[in-house]
Amino acid sequence: MNSASQTASYLSSQYLAKLNQNIADIKQQVGVSFEFFPPATPSMEQTLWDSIDRLKTLKPKFVSVTYGANSGTRDRTHQIIKDIKSKTGMIAAPHLTCIDANQDELRQIARDYWDNDIRSIVALRGDIPPAGAKPHMYAADLVHLLKEEGDFDISVAAYPEKHPEASSEQFDLAVLKDKFSAGANRAITQFFFNPETFLRFRDKCVKQGIEGDIVPGILPVSNYNTLVKFAGMTDVNVPDWMHKLYQGTEADPMTRNLIGATIAMDMVKVLSQEGVKDFHFYTLNRSELSYAICHSLGLRPTSK
Template sequence: MVSLAQGVDSLNQSLSELRDIEVSFEFFPPSNEKMENMLWKSVERLAPLQPNYMSVTYGANSGERDKTHNVVKRIQNDIGIPAVPHLTCVDAQPDELRQIAKEYWANGIRRIVALRGDLPPGMDKPDMYASDLVTLLKDVADFDISVAAYPEKHPEAPNDQFDLLNLKRKAEAGANEAITQFFFDTTHYLRFRDRAAAAGIDIDIVPGILPVTNYQTLVKFAGFTNVHVPNWLHKMYDGLDDSDQTTRNLLAANIAMDQVKVLAREGVKHFHFYTLNRSELSYAICHMLGARPSN
């Protein structure tokens, strides 16, 4: 019988032997000067890890779109890391999307995260879905395309099989990578990966990792993204003073590190970090995975 200590030692030993781990990071456009300073401080801190790419989320209105474009161009041109813009289709016409895609390609952008996007109030059924956007982008240029995947089912999907078939449609349209919604129970991801393979989905399914720096924000996010927050996670944060950010950061790092240890041992080679525009925890986890500055 293997003891808990032996199991932990084995996990840490296998982690020390990892090779060829890849990482990527997600940021969002800043809304004020303070947030902008935090964003670029985080980008500059994480850039030496040589991530596969840095993605930037996409707002629905034109002002937010401009912010996304500006952040993407600066990451690509000034920081020297491949930049990947998010692009949604529920709030734009096909001709507009084609023009945006052409401009990105002309500026050296070679990957896009293609998403349907949140439905505006009063819209029951969009004209385009993510699979349609993938097709449109592939018609414009030979982009590498990432799409979203949901180990615990998209909130609007009627059942797991419907959701899985939707991912298959996106893959068949030309997507070559899926980034998952964040999760905390690693078995959800592993079962989802197995089910996707059984369904003939042969694209990379990259786990999205969210280090929990703010527990209340996490619970809010989880509520509208259909992410299960396990009881053990609730208990970890129970009783902590709201101002005790140091302890919260230690817990967040411990939880995320346990996740990536298990996933790495299960053969995962690429991890995508939802940074929330902060670098400390993502940097620490990447260091543990063996992602280090080249110098």
């Protein structure tokens, strides 16, 4: 074994030991949910279904499926949601945005979901396209519309480090409160990498009078470059210590995965100790890290 391999092996054993220690520190049962996105190719679709098949054994509270601001992606989301519901029996929650649909179209979509026994929705404004006009609706308006069509279980978005377009933290909190006032059942946060970021945000929500559940969004990182790209799009802070941890792992996927799992487990451990009971995992359609982390949390697979 050469020196590079020995170093990688040593690092892997160290991260595994740290991960096992974190497992012992988790005292309470936690609930999880998973997010997927519509596949663009047959091979990506196979990866998606392989991931769904594996993660469903952990009995998540629900799974969600994203879509972009165009009808083609939206139609794929609709079909995947229906397929998940029919093939697995899991609660499947489609993302629904109001940026590219009028109220009549949104009501039609909501009724179609209701008629197909889809009762959970992630309600979002959606990304404004370049040079796009001011939205005719916002997430709170969409929540209100959905509640008029049926008693949906509705998740909305929250931003511990402030939405990039928000003029201030106070304004962003007021927007979140409006979503809950309109009928949202919970908020799922944008991903973050310092537990204190979430805990401070939760405290601010309480001071704002927001009483709904705030579920932390966890992104297990296996590719640092992809992380930096995502973080840049959403103004999420990537700490310097993460950059140092991933240095030199470009050709070492095992160590990258162990680092990613350890970082996620550290956050979950701290947040669990602070009373957080539910976690939402951004899977990027891959099951490996999310499955390993959830298994470490005490979630055991059931028979298929």
